[in-house]
Amino acid sequence: MRFMVLIKADANSEAGVMPSEQLLAEMGRFNEELVNAGVMQAGEGLHPSxxxxxxxxxxxxxxxxxxxxxxxxxxxxxxxxxxCASLDEAIAWLKRCPNPMLGESEVEIRQVFEAEDFGAELTPELRAQEDQLRTRVEEQLRQQDA
Known part of the structure; x- marks a missing residue:
C-alpha cells in the first residue's frame, strides 16, 4: 500500500520561514531511515501558498x-x-518523525488509490493506458537524472 503523508502548514511555513539546520539534520536522518527501510518513495517541502x-x-x-x-x-x-504494509505501519513511522514545525503541528496520512481499487470501471484498455503513462514518467525521470 502507498500512503501520502501530508505535513500541514503553519504561520511560519506560510511566511516562508525556513527550517533550522538542526531540524534539517533531524529530518535528513529520519528520511535516511525511511529510505533504508524501503518505505520512502518521494518527499518534498512546498513553497508558501x-x-x-x-x-x-x-x-x-x-x-x-x-x-x-x-x-x-x-x-x-x-x-x-x-x-507500507498498513496504515498502522505508516502511523508507527510517523510517530518516529521529528516535529516538522517550530510549535504544535499536524500531519495527515492518506492511502493512495492503486489500480485494483477501481474494480471493473478500470477496463483493460484504461489499465494499459495507466501502465503506459507510468512507464513514460519513469523513463522521463531516468533521463532527467542522467
Missing part, C-alpha cells in the same frame, strides 16, 4: 485564484509518499 495558485472548476469554466490562501490550517507545507 503566496507563490501558488488554485484553479476552480465549474462545468467548462475555469477560474484562477492566486495565493496566498487564508486557511493556513488547511494548507500543505510538504509531503512524503511511503510504501
Amino acid at each position: 503566496s507563490k501558488g495558485a488554485r484553479v476552480r472548476f465549474s462545468g467548462k469554466e475555469r477560474q484562477v485564484i492566486d495565493g496566498p490562501f487564508a486557511e493556513t490550517k488547511e494548507l500543505i507545507a510538504g509531503f512524503w509518499i511511503w510504501k
